[in-house]
Amino acid sequence: MKIGFNQINKHFGEVHANADITLDVQSGMIFGILGENGAGKSTLMKILSGFIQPDSGEIVLDGKAVSIETPADAIKFGIGMLHQDPLDFPPMQVIDNFIVGQRGGLILSHKDVIKAFRELQSQFDFSLDPDAYVDTLTVGERQQLEILRLLWLGARVLILDEPTTGISIQQKEKLFAALKVLAGQRKTIIFVSHKLEDVEVLCDQVAILRKGYLVGQVDAPYDTDQLVEMMFGKQIVLKELESVAQDKVVFELQDLYIEQYPLAIENVNFSLRAGEVIGLAGMEGSGQDVVLRACTGLLRPVSGRVIVNGTDLTGKNYLEFMQNGVAFLPASRLEEGLVPGLTLAEHFTVTTEDKQQLFIDKAYFRQKSEQMIEEYHIIGRPETPVESLSGGNQQRAALSLLKDSLSIILLEHPTRGLDIESTIYMWDKLKERCKLGTSIFFISGDLDEILRYSDRILVFFSGRVSPPLDSATVSLEQLGQLIGGKGWAKEFGDEETYEASTNP
Amino acid sequence: MSGDIILLGLAGVIASGAPIVLAAIGETLTERAGVINLSLNGTIILSAMMGFWVAVEFDSLLLGFFAGALVGALVAAIVAFSSITLKQSQVAVGFILTITCRDLAYFLGNPIMGRQGPIMFSTPIPLLRQIPIIGPLFFQQSLMTYFSMILIFLAWFWISKTRPGLMLQGIGEKPAAAFVRGANVQAMRYFYTILGGALVGLAGPLYTLSVKPGWKGTITGLDGIGWIALAITIFGGWNPIRVAFGAYLFAFLQWLGLVLQSSWTFIPSQVLQVAPFPLMILTLLLVNLGNTEWMDRLLATLPDGVRIRVKKLIRSLRSQPPAALGTPFERQ
Numbered sequence: 073m074k075i076g077f078n079q080i081n082k083h084f085g086e087v088h089a090n091a092d093i094t095l096d097v098q099s100g101m102i103f104g105i106l107g108e109n110g111a112g113k114s115t116l117m118k119i120l121s122g123f124i125q126p127d128s129g130e131i132v133l134d135g136k137a138v139s140i141e142t143p144a145d146a147i148k149f150g151i152g153m154l155h156q157d158p159l160d161f162p163p164m165q166v167i168d169n170f171i172v173g174q175r176g177g178l179i180l181s182h183k184d185v186i187k188a189f190r191e192l193q194s195q196f197d198f199s200l201d202p203d204a205y206v207d208t209l210t211v212g213e214r215q216q217l218e219i220l221r222l223l224w225l226g227a228r229v230l231i232l233d234e235p236t237t238g239i240s241i242q243q244k245e246k247l248f249a250a251l252k253v254l255a256g257q258r259k260t261i262i263f264v265s266h267k268l269e270d271v272e273v274l275c276d277q278v279a280i281l282r283k284g285y286l287v288g289q290v291d292a293p294y295d296t297d298q299l300v301e302m303m304f305g306k307q308i309v310l311k312e313l314e315s316v317a318q319d320k321v322v323f324e325l326q327d328l329y330i331e332q333y334p335l336a337i338e339n340v341n342f343s344l345r346a347g348e349v350i351g352l353a354g355m356e357g358s359g360q361d362v363v364l365r366a367c368t369g370l371l372r373p374v375s376g377r378v379i380v381n382g383t384d385l386t387g388k389n390y391l392e393f394m395q396n397g398v399a400f401l402p403a404s405r406l407e408e409g410l411v412p413g414l415t416l417a418e419h420f421t422v423t424t425e426d427k428q429q430l431f432i433d434k435a436y437f438r439q440k441s442e443q444m445i446e447e448y449h450i451i452g453r454p455e456t457p458v459e460s461l462s463g464g465n466q467q468r469a470a471l472s473l474l475k476d477s478l479s480i481i482l483l484e485h486p487t488r489g490l491d492i493e494s495t496i497y498m499w500d501k502l503k504e505r506c507k508l509g510t511s512i513f514f515i516s517g518d519l520d521e522i523l524r525y526s527d528r529i530l531v532f533f534s535g536r537v538s539p540p541l542d543s544a545t546v547s548l549e550q551l552g553q554l555i556g557g558k559g560w561a562k563e564f565g566d567e568e569t570y571e572a573s574t575n576p
Numbered sequence: 577m578s579g580d581i582i583l584l585g586l587a588g589v590i591a592s593g594a595p596i597v598l599a600a601i602g603e604t605l606t607e608r609a610g611v612i613n614l615s616l617n618g619t620i621i622l623s624a625m626m627g628f629w630v631a632v633e634f635d636s637l638l639l640g641f642f643a644g645a646l647v648g649a650l651v652a653a654i655v656a657f658s659s660i661t662l663k664q665s666q667v668a669v670g671f672i673l674t675i676t677c678r679d680l681a682y683f684l685g686n687p688i689m690g691r692q693g694p695i696m697f698s699t700p701i702p703l704l705r706q707i708p709i710i711g712p713l714f715f716q717q718s719l720m721t722y723f724s725m726i727l728i729f730l731a732w733f734w735i736s737k738t739r740p741g742l743m744l745q746g747i748g749e750k751p752a753a754a755f756v757r758g759a760n761v762q763a764m765r766y767f768y769t770i771l772g773g774a775l776v777g778l779a780g781p782l783y784t785l786s787v788k789p790g791w792k793g794t795i796t797g798l799d800g801i802g803w804i805a806l807a808i809t810i811f812g813g814w815n816p817i818r819v820a821f822g823a824y825l826f827a828f829l830q831w832l833g834l835v836l837q838s839s840w841t842f843i844p845s846q847v848l849q850v851a852p853f854p855l856m857i858l859t860l861l862l863v864n865l866g867n868t869e870w871m872d873r874l875l876a877t878l879p880d881g882v883r884i885r886v887k888k889l890i891r892s893l894r895s896q897p898p899a900a901l902g903t904p905f906e907r908q
Binding site: 121123124174176177178 | 739740742743745746750752753755756757758896899
């Protein structure tokens, strides 16, 4: 199906999210929509999928102007969308998720549907268990489920909004293979992303949005520098980084043993030096998050010791870790990191150490937050509630809330969902702190990020923790093998072998 | 105590549990759609009075129950309008309604205080009534009690085995996801709130026309039942079968209190009257133990074969509220 956007406009308050966008997408191709966070990509796609209505403009399908009022209308026209946060029902079983919204008899009959489901998924080499509960699946598997569901409903156009965020490399490869199969079946794929490398390997053609405007359209093969310039309006150069690690040890783990069903992590011995950056690599659920949480007092180790600046803090709670200069930025910003419903100014009011009197000095904190907004380039105002900030801005806000003098910052996926510019900015800020002697301990699913920013790397594989690797001597391929459980024996001279002992 | 008397007593438990079943199942349907109707306590008292009044005036049980259901549906419609359309706090609206309805019932009910009204007697079912034990227990009840028993299975079947029921689960869980699957979230929420309210409204007349006949104002003894029904809905994990189990358990504890009162005279009667409430909470808490983290840790120490089986059992008992419970849905 050929899709046309004709002078689409959409405002959210004062923000012009889509400005006069006119764009054509030919059928049977993988079409990329590229832009930084907040460029208006999701808005445009939500308009196409009927989730929101444009202020003006029209959608043209195969030459006919249509009105798409709801997602149900969109699916009638054969347009289905995978939202950035999968719109599925976590407590339900896979097969029930597949069925909800399908037409059919009053009483459910699972047998035939399961058969059809299995046939459909075999086309794409997916292996979802129809009886599994969705909350036990990974984000990648939930995407697979949504793809199958939309195809089953007759989607001929599939929109994917940032599908490569939060999924493993293997799942990404599977996803890309499936999308190529679909394009081969003359289906139209619209792939929305801020990740250049994904768009470059996958898309036949790409449109670039910036601040609500369509900047241009480019055919494959691409010139990366050109794409970057179109996305950001300027060239972005990666600076050379140097280690600023000092000799002083600020943090130690001794014989740590942690249990968090189904993982048991044994014998973690490790010391972190002032100003050092340590990356924790591994597939999601391999134990990185467990160790990180044990380092902050959020999870109590069964045995072993956690020593911060020479003080044994084993078994203490997060508050005491904080008082000893440890800070934690969790991956789920809105659930654990920030307080939804509170404004930026209110966040500074509750976290800042000065002016902690009974009555709030509104003027002071307003001024303080304006200063931080300026310093950390947060797009928002002191009275903006944090949940209405975009992901990148939420992350910057979380960073700006950290105290000045910290000895260790622990981060979970610090740049997940952020575009290159925000990522670079985030790390600039973190590195500034490293120069002042703050150490960083971070988890990332992005191996490039781990290699680029870490001084040393710990690899995790189903509860096993590697000895620290020097990031200067390890290659991307090696790291990729290790997180998949391969090459451990060779690398560490370990007697046990881990070859394919679990399914990624 | 002879077997016959115990059997009679247990049949009484099923009859006196019936209104709680109706109310708790009604609330279950409402909450499954993501709306909390907190007005249960007031709704039950007001519908008890109105249902009794209409039944007396027209000398018709049917009209009495109809009036009760209508009152329940109207109160629920207010909750629906203010929470779904006006997007106001469901808790605040429900709370105010529960107090208003109760006091309104006591005030408006003055003229019919102590009046003689029709009573719904039991309608034994031929043949089935003669089955030993089961017969006297389940098949010598009133029509409304039969209805309450059928409703348990109907509600369970609807929620877990039908297509619209699956969508109902979805609406309470993640309305945005239900919306992209073609559901009219607002309309469905109105429907289930009003339907649930009507069921709650049937509970009132079931008391005044059958279980505790007559309207005696503040000493009718219905104050508190609505709160228990709400608690049962929550601890029953929004599952009709478990909710019904909770309702009967409560009725059983109340009956036990009455029975023990005569034999255990050394315990003050007030203790036995109040005991069902804390006992109820304790039991339901035990059922929900599987939700705790220390339970997970305890289980981790078991051998694999046992652990997996226990895990499955606990998973089946585990209850999680509909994720969108109490939050309005906005399309953006």
